[in-house]
Amino acid sequence: MEEIIVTAEGQLSATVLQHSEWPRNYGPLSPFNAHAWFTGPCGDTMEFWLWIEDDRVAEIGFTTDGCGPSRAAGSMASELALGKRPAEVARIEQADVLAVLGGLPKDSEHCALLACNTLKAAAQDFGGRKADQPRDCQSCEQANCPAHKQRQDESEEEFRRRQHLDHKMCQIGHKLLILSGKGGVGKSTVAANLAVSLTLAGKSVGLLDVDIHGPSIPQLMGLEGQRPTMHESEIAPLDIGGNLKVMSIGFLLGGPEDAVIWRGPLKFGVIRQFLGEVDWGPLDYLVIDSPPGTGDEPLSVAQLVGEGAGAVLVTTPQELSVADVRRSVSFCRKLSLPVVGIIENMSGLVCPHCGGRIEVFKSGGGEALAREMNVPLLGRIPIDPRIVECGDLGVPYIHRFADSDAATAFAGVVERILGSTSTKAEGN
Numbered sequence: 196m197e198e199i200i201v202t203a204e205g206q207l208s209a210t211v212l213q214h215s216e217w218p219r220n221y222g223p224l225s226p227f228n229a230h231a232w233f234t235g236p237c238g239d240t241m242e243f244w245l246w247i248e249d250d251r252v253a254e255i256g257f258t259t260d261g262c263g264p265s266r267a268a269g270s271m272a273s274e275l276a277l278g279k280r281p282a283e284v285a286r287i288e289q290a291d292v293l294a295v296l297g298g299l300p301k302d303s304e305h306c307a308l309l310a311c312n313t314l315k316a317a318a319q320d321f322g323g324r325k326a327d328q329p330r331d332c333q334s335c336e337q338a339n340c341p342a343h344k345q346r347q348d349e350s351e352e353e354f355r356r357r358q359h360l361d362h363k364m365c366q367i368g369h370k371l372l373i374l375s376g377k378g379g380v381g382k383s384t385v386a387a388n389l390a391v392s393l394t395l396a397g398k399s400v401g402l403l404d405v406d407i408h409g410p411s412i413p414q415l416m417g418l419e420g421q422r423p424t425m426h427e428s429e430i431a432p433l434d435i436g437g438n439l440k441v442m443s444i445g446f447l448l449g450g451p452e453d454a455v456i457w458r459g460p461l462k463f464g465v466i467r468q469f470l471g472e473v474d475w476g477p478l479d480y481l482v483i484d485s486p487p488g489t490g491d492e493p494l495s496v497a498q499l500v501g502e503g504a505g506a507v508l509v510t511t512p513q514e515l516s517v518a519d520v521r522r523s524v525s526f527c528r529k530l531s532l533p534v535v536g537i538i539e540n541m542s543g544l545v546c547p548h549c550g551g552r553i554e555v556f557k558s559g560g561g562e563a564l565a566r567e568m569n570v571p572l573l574g575r576i577p578i579d580p581r582i583v584e585c586g587d588l589g590v591p592y593i594h595r596f597a598d599s600d601a602a603t604a605f606a607g608v609v610e611r612i613l614g615s616t617s618t619k620a621e622g623n
């Protein structure tokens with residue numbers, strides 16, 4: 196029986212302690228011909244570099260920003276991989292790492308999983324890669340496409356990551372960033388119903404939720420508790436039929452507290468990895484439920500999604516949210532992100548008895564703002580208590596109440612978006 200030592204990180208076996216204090220193969224490797232990095236739901240990022248010669252792992256390097264158990268798991272996984280064929284490396288499992296380490300504290304076992312997943316992705320990265328050369332992107336034939344050119348301030352690794360992301364985004368016709376000046380104005384509700392409405396208009400659509408502090412798309416779409424699958428080291432979005440694929444950062448978080456502990460650069464890393472690793476395939480539209488506000492998080496999303504994206508701003512009619520949206524319009528302008536238009540949500544209430552419109556809040560704020568800022572008003576969605584009920588039940592409102600006033604308003608929004616985005620495509 197192995198000796199157990201009590202430390203600040205829990206009860207650790209002597210092997211774990213040794214590998215956490217003196218991790219084997221620690222540090223990046225150069226040259227390398229296979230590489231991957233992964234940020235786990237715990238927020239730790241692990242990175243593996245392999246040098247594969249004669250179909251065997253000849254050298255290996257890894258880094259992690261996690262603590263002792265994370266270093267121990269990476270160290271042991273790297274030892275297990277040395278000398279193995281890439282296909283064998285890809286089969287190293289969490290249980291194998293835990294077994295040779297003599298176990299990890301329960302709340303650190305995920306470190307072994309993160310190590311194996313990253314190692315597996317690195318082994319898979321080997322296939323087809325030319326040693327140490329940036330891969331050329333074949334997505335389009337535009338000579339001036341930013342994916343072809345390494346920027347001066349970019350390392351080769353950063354260039355390859357950006358190229359990978361650009362290649363993904365390039366297969367998507369239109370990216371709609373759904374933004375709001377603050378939370379609670381119905382941004383996620385609009386994103387979900389907009390995505391469904393676009394599929395009803397015959398488009399193939401992806402719905403992506405990167406609202407890391409409040410991912411509500413799983414709840415709104417009735418997908419809570421689902422886990423996406425991995426396919427050749429990429430995340431496969433949930434294909435829920437009817438031409439709609441869904442991916443939420445909420446599927447990967449243990450709980451809301453997970454995101455809170457991430458530091459700024461880590462959040463950027465998570466968002467970037469998330470955008471780059473989801474295998475959407477070709478899509479007509481990607482509807483992105485962004486974090487609210489005009490801070491670092493929506494900024495990261497806007498910068499990463501890059502070319503060909505447009506912003507849809509959601510507001511409620513009151514003066515306060517309108518002021519927030521004014522900031523959002525300025526935010527988009529600073530980023531040269533075109534504003535597709537504004538949606539005024541919770542705009543009046545349609546009386547269920549007489550069908551007359553009751554203006555609960557002061558209305559028309561979104562409309563006035565659209566005029567003031569010279570951006571289109573895409574529509575006014577009335578308050579309908581059944582929207583809340585559908586959200587709680589996880590059923591898209593637009594499906595359940597297709598004949599309602601709010602559904603008609605959504606249809607009008609979609610018509611305007613289709614008109615505006617097809618005009619842009621023709622103009623390109």
Ligand code: ADP
Nearest residue numbers: 378379380381382383384577578579582583586
């Ligand atoms: P956000 O993403 O901006 O934080 P949500 O989409 O989560 O906002 O919506 C906040 C709450 O408002 C939810 O309970 C949602 O069901 C409700 N809601 C959104 N739009 C409407 C509407 N037009 N009518 C009634 N309730 C709405």
